[in-house]
Amino acid sequence: MLNSLAVAKLLLEIQLPSLEDCWNEGNILSSTNSLEDNPYKPGTANFHHWQDGWWFGKFKDDDTNDYLKKAANDEIVEQQKIIGIN
Secondary structure (H helix, E strand, O other), rough: OHHHHHHHHHHHHOOOOOOHHHHHHHOOOOOOOOOOOOOOOOHHHHHHHHHHHHHHHHHOOOOOHHHHHHHHHHHHHHHHHOOOOO
């Protein structure tokens, strides 16, 4: 029998893009002057990280590492909420 925590982690990885990926997507789209809107639900961590990446790409902020560290930390917290650890 499969470990239910392992299955939950696998499903999260398949169904949810990482927050870093969301940030990178927003960054790339702003750099290419794409008119695509934020595809994530407002109020979610994915939405906020996409926005941060978009603004970073638009104005070339110098704090890339701070954004990526925040994205990694926020992603862990979001996954723990979904799984029910915290």
